[in-house]
Amino acid sequence: MTSKKLVNSVAGCADDALAGLVACNPNLQLLQGHRVALRSDLDSLKGQVALLSGGGSGHEPAHAGFIGKGMLTGVVAGAVFTSPAAGSILAAIRAVAQAGTAGTLLIVKNYTGDRLNFGLAREQARAEGIPVEMVVVGDDSAFTVPKKAGRRGLCGTVLIHKVAGALAEAGAGLEEITDRVSEVAKAMGTLGVSLSSCSVPGSKPTFELSADEVELGLGIHGEAGVHRIKMATADEIVALMLDHMTSSSNVSHVPVQSGSSVVLMVNNLGGLSFLELGIIADAAVRSLEGRGVKIARALVGTFMSALEMPGISLTLLLVDEPLLKLIDAETTASAWPNVAKVLVTGRKRCRAAPAKPLEAPDSTAAGGAASKQVVLVLERVCATLLGLEEHLNALDRAAGDGDCGTTHSCAARAIQGWLKEGPPPASPAQLLSRLSLLLLEKMGGSSGA
Template identity: 40%
Template sequence: MSQFFMHQKNDLVSEALQGALAATPYHNLSLLDVGPDIRVVVRSDWDKKQVALISGGGSGHEPAHVGFVGKGMLTAAVCGDIFASPSVEAVLSAIINVTGEQGCLLIVKNYTGDRLNFGLAAEKAKKLGFNVELVMVRDDIALPDNPQPRGIAGTALIHKVAGYAAASGKSLEEVAAAANEAIAATASLGLAFSSCHVPGDRRDERVKEGESELGMGIHGEPGITTLKTQDSREIVSLIAEKLAEHNPENKKTALLINNLGGFSELEMAVLAHEVLRSPLGKNVALLIGPATLVSALDMKGFSLSTLLLTDELAEALQAPVETSGWQPAFKPATPQTIKGEKAARQQSFAPSDNAQTAAVVAGICHTLTELEKELNQLDAKVGDGDTGSTFAAGATKILQQLEAKKLPLNEPESLLTLVGEELAIAMGGSSGVLMSIMFTAAGQKLEAGEELAQALSYGLERMQHYGGARPGHRTMIDALEPAFAVLVAGKGLKAAAQAAKEGAEKTAQMSKAQAGRSSYLNQESLNGVKDPGAYAVEQVFAALAGQP
């Protein structure tokens, strides 16, 4: 089954063009109305006073070529079906409708269908009296011995250079010369982790997991070699080395970092980092991207294009345009850091002794470490099986501090604050942060003069505020909340232990969890199983109350 966002395959390109015209920020594009099977996007503001620029080809390379139609770049884009060259009639229709006395330049990627169809249209236009020239982009260096190099992402650079020359009022011969100069100075190389998904077809899975293909074509054509890696540094090093061979004099370059459609923004940022730190990056005076300029549908890959700069080419690349697809060329920035003040991991506490407090801390920690296996087994039924290990990690850390006599045992407010900071680090994940919030907030209340029970209750309220869970949501709160409420009411630890036990037992009857990993499970998975966090609270209070 084809996994492609569309209604009808036959309408895909036409509907996409309608969307592109509606979404252009400059409101400067129109469809040429010359027949139902001809899809030509033209500048609405075109007056034929300058050299017209026409490009195009198969659809599926968006934003090329429609995204480059506008002031300062293309006059028209002729759109074929997915990866299929537009017809001679479509190209000829574009020529005769946008070309004035200054003539027209066709910019074609070096593929057989495009060469033939655009070439024949040019000859027919000449017979009709139009002044037409054609240039072919051949920037792909994947196959160095190929007499017909393919045109790929570097095509966008040629559009920009030629567009600037035409907008500057130069003659057709001068515009063609500027385009050819840029073509000769441009080299591109791409790499993909997977081919593209063509509407109606199954994806080609020839690239195995963990591998990549160097030089894969923008229609999914096989590349020159398969690499046994997807490591960013290894890949960029190889591509940079090959591109550097086309700049033996280490001239300043413009670098286009192009997304072939399937790379995430995160991966493209890594790509920019790797390229600019490579030897290739040392010569980059202008950067375009990272961005999608010439895609291959959803191909998971990228291409790098370099253009050897002259002052004139640099000026052309930086000139403003009114198109939706072009990305401004700019000087690469040097990453900067600003000296900041590091937040202290913990306050400075002086260790102190208190035998009663030490016994409480030791009792809690030993209980949790001894429960590790039991809690993990319980959590395996309703979660990811690590609750026991998480609690044991926090308890072990505090126990180590206790045995090393590093805890402020005689200062309850400082002790709770320190415990909160240690748990955030030792426990990891959301559990550690939640427990840290509770103890940190409780420590603040103690410091403000509150009683311990009220301070702990306040800490629990803060935990609920930030964590989102409430009583009845099948979490440790179902045991903590009633236990703390009993303590606030002035009752003893035995009553609190009983309340915690009853709260934990209720979780076994709750058919739906509304927080944590258990929230993804169905009722059958939860029935009769206590929440592991609530059970841990139950056992801690039982130990503190001296119950078996």
């Protein structure tokens, strides 16, 4: 079955999406007759190296979200998951050359169509006397044995946009930027995992996954990964991803080990909830720090998506202080996050809770016959509530948001835990007072209050 999409037409969706971004961002302009977005202050870049990137649409906010001072000069967008035409790439190169820039660097993800079209445009531009260089980024850490086409270009490409942009803004020359980012690209790895596929507008899903499977090591066009694994907890999946990415037996691994300093990117492939993204980010930080890896910066969000694919990719980039300065350099690109320019690892993440006021002593001795009776009653109440969890949720789905049973189970588990800590107060007033505070703190929802 073809999936539903909010578009005007399948044929025009890439044009409309780019037009929408430009319409809402005064710092961008479209190049007439082409699916190309450029900085609107192009004429202020005289003598500076221009940076062009691009590829298929459907990876938003990549690539146009990364246009701005300190990042890309412009991008060339293809149709959904399709390389842009060489003619449009050449038009973009000519446009930035005519603005007086000191040469152009093309930043290309390692896909055959992109390499061919950007490569052809580069040769034509060079024939016209325009200095053009090209860097091909292949940061995929999925394949354990060499592939003919090499490693695919994934979310790590965004970090290359950032590093190149900071160098260009600082006045570095074309050759220097090309050499520097080529080196940086080698010290990076990305791995994706998906819960299900995505679908190109007007088409069916690109692949099928059963309810208990996830796809490991897939690309950003819905192409298959290296293998399917059973559904597991976020902690287990993240540990598996990091094992795969850093294993020296994997030909495409990133050489991260204990003592390494990294930039971590947790990238939403388009359809994952922010709730899950936070859980994955927490798992990644704990897992890396548990391996002795220092996290210098952490970027969490949507950087390079695959339409509505519910999945994530993790990127690790090995960094030193000079490289961190480039990552930290200012940019006006709308999709680059406001990252704290301090180390993530070694920060104190918790503040002590305020001390509670002292309670009045229990007027009647705890642990007596009355107290034992209370424990039996509370145990029965808790067991009953836990047994009714799904029934109460079903009733609440008909009347509300379907969480009533879950909320009451939460309360039951909190009371069971509290009873394990010691006998409850025998005084009914103190018993009810303690229970009310427990439910306020642990139960949540309107029922708890």
